[in-house]
Amino acid sequence: MKPDLRELTEMSILAALTFGGKVAMASLPNIEPVSLMIMLMTVIYGRKALYPIYVYVMLEMLVYGFNLWNLVYLYIWLFLAVPAYFMRPVQGRLPWAILSGAFGLLFGLLCIPVYGAVGGWHMVISTWISGIPYDLVHGVSNFLIALAAFVPLRRLLEKLRSRSVRV
């Protein structure tokens, strides 16, 4: 489970790219490359993907401070990474697009534990319902991004890994 030096370097770059990609796309509400990157990191590194995922979460907290929405980040990416881990042998584009799309659609629902703990049921229901249009955008954009980019990027990362020299 411990990454070697080469993996550590790659994971740091991928975590930084994930954060940078999110910041670059911040003007487009709920259209983000994070879900794609989480799935890619999981298929490439398996369980070790937890390292870059939590480096990304840490970057979020360092830049934006520790608050309600990044409390959600402590667990929410696992709802994507765990299914992705079991789907690693799957090669087609459609299954990955479906996984990413479903995660986007259900993002608001997955936030319920934190909002429930903070504001009770009233806050859960009003926050979730008012966020539905954004969950729909999130789901559709995640689906399209994964459909277009997951397979080529997975091939690229696998090729780069097989080419690189082990330190």
Next chain:
Amino acid sequence: MAAQKTTNRKWLIALIALVVIAAILAAVYLITRPNAAEGEKTVTVKVVHADQSEKDFTYETDDEYLGELLLDEELAEGETSEYGMYITKVDGEQAVFETDGAYWALYENGEYASTGADQTVLDDGDEFSLVYTKDAS
């Protein structure tokens, strides 16, 4: 070949399930959305600035939601966020939460609004307040 066909069918069913979930979400949103009152109404918006100075604005409008009115009258500017319209600037004064915890709090008829401005329905005689507020923490 047959196994591949079964797998493809499985993913096709998953895709259909995804579309059904999206449709259910859209239906929940549309059914629970507050119904807007049509026609002209008169509403007032009180702005309380950081220096506690107050300004009242009265509008006669056909708009259905407060967010539309604030943007149409150029009284406020906002960003679209996951939770609806987030007001950043009112009557020329900017609140930047990231630097000092400041934000524009919205009150509807004296009570803290439970919806974002873009979901707050306008009724004749409504009184809104936009108050420059600093998070104590």
